[in-house]
Amino acid sequence: MSSKPRPRPDVFNTGFWQAAREGRFTIQRCDDCGDAHYPGTPVCPKCLSSSQSWAPASGRGTLLSWVRFHRAYWDGFREEVPYGVVLVGLEEGPMMLSNLVGAEPEDCTIGEKLEVTLDTSDPEWTLPKWRRVGRA
Amino acid sequence: MPNTAFHKLKDRIAVVGVGNTAYGNFPHTDDYGLGAEAFRRAVEDCGLDKNQVDGLGVCRVPYYARMGEILGLNPRWTVQFPPHGRMSAMAIIEAAAALDAGLCDYAALIYANIGRSRRVNYGGEESPGVWDPFGFTSPGAAHALMFQRHMALYGTTTRQLAEVSVAVRHHACLNPDAVMKQPITIEDHEATRPITAPLRLLDYCLINDGAVCLILTTKERARDLKKPPVMISGFGAREAYTGSSISNFNLNFWYDEVQDVARQTYGMAGVGPNDVDALMCYDNFSPTVLFSLEGLGFCKQGEAGSFVEGGTLRLGGRLPTNTDGGHLSNSYMQGWALNVEAVRQVRGECGARQVPNAQVVQFVATTPCSRSIIYTPG
Ligand SMILES: [Zn+2]
Numbered sequence: 001m002s003s004k005p006r007p008r009p010d011v012f013n014t015g016f017w018q019a020a021r022e023g024r025f026t027i028q029r030c031d032d033c034g035d036a037h038y039p040g041t042p043v044c045p046k047c048l049s050s051s052q053s054w055a056p057a058s059g060r061g062t063l064l065s066w067v068r069f070h071r072a073y074w075d076g077f078r079e080e081v082p083y084g085v086v087l088v089g090l091e092e093g094p095m096m097l098s099n100l101v102g103a104e105p106e107d108c109t110i111g112e113k114l115e116v117t118l119d120t121s122d123p124e125w126t127l128p129k130w131r132r133v134g135r136a
Numbered sequence: 137m138p139n140t141a142f143h144k145l146k147d148r149i150a151v152v153g154v155g156n157t158a159y160g161n162f163p164h165t166d167d168y169g170l171g172a173e174a175f176r177r178a179v180e181d182c183g184l185d186k187n188q189v190d191g192l193g194v195c196r197v198p199y200y201a202r203m204g205e206i207l208g209l210n211p212r213w214t215v216q217f218p219p220h221g222r223m224s225a226m227a228i229i230e231a232a233a234a235l236d237a238g239l240c241d242y243a244a245l246i247y248a249n250i251g252r253s254r255r256v257n258y259g260g261e262e263s264p265g266v267w268d269p270f271g272f273t274s275p276g277a278a279h280a281l282m283f284q285r286h287m288a289l290y291g292t293t294t295r296q297l298a299e300v301s302v303a304v305r306h307h308a309c310l311n312p313d314a315v316m317k318q319p320i321t322i323e324d325h326e327a328t329r330p331i332t333a334p335l336r337l338l339d340y341c342l343i344n345d346g347a348v349c350l351i352l353t354t355k356e357r358a359r360d361l362k363k364p365p366v367m368i369s370g371f372g373a374r375e376a377y378t379g380s381s382i383s384n385f386n387l388n389f390w391y392d393e394v395q396d397v398a399r400q401t402y403g404m405a406g407v408g409p410n411d412v413d414a415l416m417c418y419d420n421f422s423p424t425v426l427f428s429l430e431g432l433g434f435c436k437q438g439e440a441g442s443f444v445e446g447g448t449l450r451l452g453g454r455l456p457t458n459t460d461g462g463h464l465s466n467s468y469m470q471g472w473a474l475n476v477e478a479v480r481q482v483r484g485e486c487g488a489r490q491v492p493n494a495q496v497v498q499f500v501a502t503t504p505c506s507r508s509i510i511y512t513p514g
């Protein structure tokens with residue numbers, strides 16, 4: 001079985017994946033102005049400070065959109081097509097792409113609340129995924 | 137509105153020569169071979185001595201110096217643009233500014249694409265990204281995300297989206313150069329296989345080989361050339377780099393940016409959407425056309441679906457769009473062929489697909505680098 005692509009974080013994003021491995025869902029926050037962003041950046045896009053930390057994120061978000069892949073761009077996803085990818089707007093502001101757990105996007109409404117759930121099925125890389133609120 | 141000092145370039149710079157290769161699958165040649173062919177045709181089109189070309193812009197051609205060597209050019213202005221789809225109008229505007237500043241007298245812009253022969257995929261391992269572990273990749277998927285949201289917010293339907301593909305295919309059928317020449321219907325669109333739902337095969341641009349060249353000069357120099365010049369009467373620009381880790385995506389369909397571009401472009405040209413005789417709209421994926429129509433103000437935000445219903449975009453309709461067949465059905469020349477088509481429409485050279493008395497022809501690219509150009513007769 002071919003494996004799926006794994007995260008290939010640059011030096012500014014290793015902290016996110018380290019925290020996820022430890023069971024924490026985080027967002028990069030500027031220590032000086034509080035701006036929240038993702039993926040991580042070398043300086044704060046708002047104030048250019050280099051002082052930034054991977055801070056706890058609420059894990060609450062909103063379904064902004066979704067797409068269903070009928071084409072497998074990687075062999076590792078071939079057995080899962082057609083699979084869904086959701087666009088989530090985090091409560092803190094940034095957007096993330098991920099997958100929905102325990103439901104199909106077609107069942108959901110755009111604008112609906114979602115909550116994060118950490119997928120630990122790959123022991124090396126914990127992936128933040130999303131589920132419908134109160135329906136786990 | 138940003139500083140509009142650039143409006144002084146109104147009707148100062150002309151496109152004087154255009155050329156394109158055949159479009160298709162050409163493994164016997166390469167980027168340089170195709171680029172050279174397009175350049176030769178553009179030179180013939182304007183009757184210029186090719187040695188007078190002293191400005192060279194290349195896009196998706198691997199190495200500007202090799203292109204110059206092949207064409208026997210030693211210019212005094214050279215720019216290499218990255219091989220991204222959004223570069224055509226960016227390059228034309230850069231060339232206009234360079235010509236106006238006297239950095240060169242005749243600028244040749246050459247675009248070549250050999251993606252068909254090279255089997256380019258535009259996704260997966262060939263373009264690694266942040267979201268790969270979740271199975272997300274490709275510009276098409278980003279447009280699917282946007283169209284899904286457009287449907288949810290405004291009630292737009294895939295049958296309305298089909299109007300785009302059907303209209304431009306109709307135009308391709310009238311264009312001898314076009315790759316796709318079978319007419320399609322809305323039902324055909326609805327029946328094709330999904331790729332990244334809600335987008336289907338017929339919402340995707342072609343991938344084919346080919347090349348395009350435009351030659352530009354100042355208004356004064358243009359008078360001495362073979363054909364009546366086509367003037368650059370207006371242009372505008374705005375990027376959206378925030379959030380670009382999700383490539384080719386904008387949560388608000390680049391509406392604010394294209395509105396800004398529209399104000400700059402129409403303000404410079406002194407015209408409005410109602411004056412536009414034909415629109416050449418960057419159509420990497422069909423939803424981009426709907427977003428462009430809204431951003432430019434042809435309809436209100438959210439109303440592009442109903443605006444395009446009933447053949448609005450077809451020849452003879454209210455706003456003939458992509459009269460060469462666009463990226464969806466003519467050729468994947470990433471905006472470059474659409475600018476050539478705009479020039480030919482203003483010249484009245486388009487034969488069966490000619491828009492009668494095309495006086496104001498607009499190009500628009502609604503992308504992370506949005507641009508528009510208005511062309512009028514010199
Ligand atoms: Zn900051």
